[in-house]
Amino acid sequence: MAIFDTGIRADHPHFRNIKERTNWTNEDTLNDNLGHGTFVAGVIAGQDPECPGFAPNTEIYAFRVFTDAQISYTSWFLDAFNYAMATGMDVLNLSIGGPDYLDLPFVEKVWELTANNIIMVSAIGNDGPLYGTLNNPADQSDVIGVGGIDYNNHIASFSSRGMTTWELPHGYGRVKPDVVAYSRDIMGSKTSTGCKTLSGTSVASPVVAGAVCLLVSVIPEDKRKSILNPASMKQALVEGASKLVGPNIYEQGAGKPDLWQSYEILKNYQPRASVFPNMLDFTDCPYFWPFCRQPLYAGAMPVVFNATILNGMGVIGYVKDPPVWQPSEDVGNLLTVHFTYSDTIWPWTGYLALHMQVKDEGSQFSGIISGNVTLSIYSPAAEGESSPRSSTCVLYLKVRVVQTPVRSRRILWDQFHNIKYPSGYVPRDSLNVNNDILDWHGDHLHTNFHILFNMLRDAGYYIETLGSPLTCFDASNYGTLLMVDLEDEYFSEEIQKLRDDVVHKGLGLAVFAEWYHVDTMVKMTFFDENTRSWWSPLTGGANIPALNELLAPFGIAFGDKILSGDFSINGEQSHYASGTDIVQFPAGGFLHGFELQEDPKTAQNSSTPDTQNSQSQEKSKLSSILGMLEAGEGRIAVYGDSNCLDSSHMVTNCYWLLRKIVEFAGNGLRDPVLFSEATRLKFPVFENTQKPLRRPDVNFSMFSSVIGKELICHQDSRFEVWGTKGYGIQPTGTTRKLPEYQKNEVSSSPNRLIKSSYKRQDEAGLQKSILAPSANKFDDKRDYFGFISHEE
Secondary structure: OEEEEOOOOOOOOOOOOEEEEEEOOOOOOOOOOOOHHHHHHHHHHOOOOOOOOOOOOOOEEEEEOOOOOOOOOHHHHHHHHHHHHHOOOOEEEEOEEEOOOOOHHHHHHHHHHHHOOOEEEEEOOOOOOOOOOOOEOOOOOOOEEEEEEOOOOOEOOOOOOOOOOOOOOOOOOEOOOOEEEEOOOEEEEOOOOOEEEEEOHHHHHHHHHHHHHHHHHOOOHHHHHHHOOHHHHHHHHHHHOEOOOOOOHHHHOOOEOOHHHHHHHHHOOOOOEEEEOOEEEOOOOOOOOOHHHOOEOOOOOOEEEEEEEEEOOOOOEEEEEEEEEEEOOHHHHHEEEEEEEOOOEOOOEEEEEEEEEEOHHHOOOOEEEEEEEEEEEEEOOOOOOOOOEEEEEEEEEEEEEOOOOOHHHEEEEEOOOOOOOOOOOOEOOOOOOOOOOEOOOOOOOOOOOHHHHHHHHHOOOEEEEEOOOHHHOOHHHOOEEEEEOOOOOOOHHHHHHHHHHHHOOOOEEEEEOOOOOHHHHHHOOEEEOOOOEEEOOOOOOOOHHHHHHHHHHHOOEEOOOOEEEEEEEOOEEEEEEEEOOEEEEOOOOEEEEEOOEEOHHHHOOOOOEOOOOHHHHHOOOOEEEEEEEEEOOEEEEEEOOOOOOOOOOOOOOOHHHHHHHHHHHHHOOOOOOOOOHHHEOOOOEEEOOOOOOOOOOOOHHHOOOOEOOOOOOOOOOOHHHOOOOOOOOOOOOOOEOOOOOOOOOOOOOOOOOOOOEEEEEOOOOOEEEEEOOOOOOOOOOOOOOEEOOEEO
16 A cells, blocks of 8 residues: 655554655655654554554555655656556555646656556545535546545535536536545544544545555455456446435535445456446436536537546457447437547546437427437457457436527526636636635536526526537527636637627627736736746736627727725625726616725726716716626626626625626616616716736737637537537638737746646645646646645
8 A cells, every 4th residue: 555645654653564665755754744644544554443544454655755844746756656656556545636637747647657557546625615626636537536524424515526627618527526435533643652633535535545455455366456456446436335415426426435335346346347427317416416407408508428437447448339329218319419538548447428419309398318328348358368358338318308498598608718727827816815826616607606507597597508619609599698707818700700699689798807907917926936937827817808809899898907895786785806897888888886995006007987978077986897788689798807606715696686687688677776877878988098908928829729729619519510610600710819929939938837836725734736737748846736634
């Protein structure tokens, strides 16, 4: 059993089973001066009767990869991983993690390690109850990712939630964690002698690692190499687990491990492939949230579910024939299922994505559709075998279908124009939050906007996701296009199409922006001493210059003020957290201004509106933040802040405002307060100030899905436009370029990065790190990893 942590004392009285201790840090010691590694080892294999480990006879190999200052480098892990492979470890526990799944040297070494038949168990993270907060390497499909529960079988509040965000914006994340284990008040060994309790997924991981060691021990030694591998062990755990009542699949995975059931699976195990989960029952709530919250219907964007292929037959495998959808009844032919899947299943795992779309002839159908998806997997012949191994996987599917909703109740969420960490330094939306400087939760309806999703569903709306350009949806099907906290640029074809969609097709547009101030971004640049590199924001909380280009045809523009404060509308209290202001708005629209506190850094550059009428003079001391407008056949609403919709750092929600905006944008309903005559503009508002400009020193194309890229509809859009440029677009579309950025080979631009890190404190005061990606993936100077524990 390999334990990668802070080390362990050689003479510790709880451990008479220490086989070897190695130090991979730059400190000259093998001892654990923090207690984290000792505690983890105690949970797995401790021999103190007061706090015994799960598998006390397990041999311990202690790898010290953290210093006393809780610092580690990727290069230390790479060296230690190589030694673990060379010494033939069976199981490896990592109670560490960070959100940088693009730290390729580390990720690829984990692949290599599991490919060498080492079963890796890792903590999923302590960033709950937020969604989209999974830590790497636990979010990798070849690793057993462990979440946390308490003794009442409730998901621990600190346990990170799925889905994985690797696949965004064009796809959908995988199910993680794989399983959950006890993580509150777990007993383990102290650094010297005696026992103590700790809480966190950092201790849930060794609970499962200890269980894995027990399962390994009951398999006859002569059969272990032919039966046990990372895929077969995960199959035994997830298929034998007990599903908890209440939590959804992205909170608990398969549920709580059942050692006996897992043993029964392994006892008679024959190498095979399987799919996790092997049953998709979208009528089962809340377990299959969010899919059980919204039925399928004709005309919608495809519903995508991303399942994991587990191949216990071999480290490498292939899909023999394309997957097949076989409905159980004729009515199931109304459902079309397309598939995307791994070309090569390695190491041990792959993905199978189902893209589900109801045919147009099913627009009046209501009912249940069920059936099976089958696919065949094969692997090369094992040693001593003459023919390849093969296995057929069956995935049961059950969905609820309703008649196509009326247009006014349908909302489309723009996921395509979101840029998240990794791969770039996208700063937080609220500048008042100092312990989380990056925007890394995915900005998806089912991650940090999951409460918004539930609220809209409760209000009777149907929300679909668009992970492709704005040319890839038919505006006549939707009441509102919802654009929240977006950082990317826009193709010129998108700008033209959106104008036509609003003015001529009656589309409603709702935009929630964020702060953008170049001087503030420059001041957020920092130099990381560990990697000798600069790290600077790509944009502000939102990309205001790009949004202003998108809104320019309607005469609307945001400014660069950073505003904060509390205000109320008709008794509804709201908090404005580092939002921006509206500096241009056309006559006839309705504009709301409030007295808010301006960030001192932006106040010196602010100006007042053009006072061509008394109405503008009355508003000169107010900051305009909310505007509504009828534009041709459609309607537009803009608001300068999105924090009130984002679960990550929300102070006060503004769901009440979103409902009123959607009612107006999608159905033309006017709230009497929001549309009072006192807020109607007789003249256009145009502030005498330069609109926010893009940073000329940032190579935005490195991180953009637009700049330098081809306009194309991806596999999250409707089947008929897959691989095209979308609706009404000629096939001669061009890629978008920004003229501002000038590449300078000799300059040390803040955007030209090697690697950087960001440390934060968890409840126990242990440093956790968010790892920034590397422009040079093979640079040896890497960053911190973080412990995942909460000490009590």
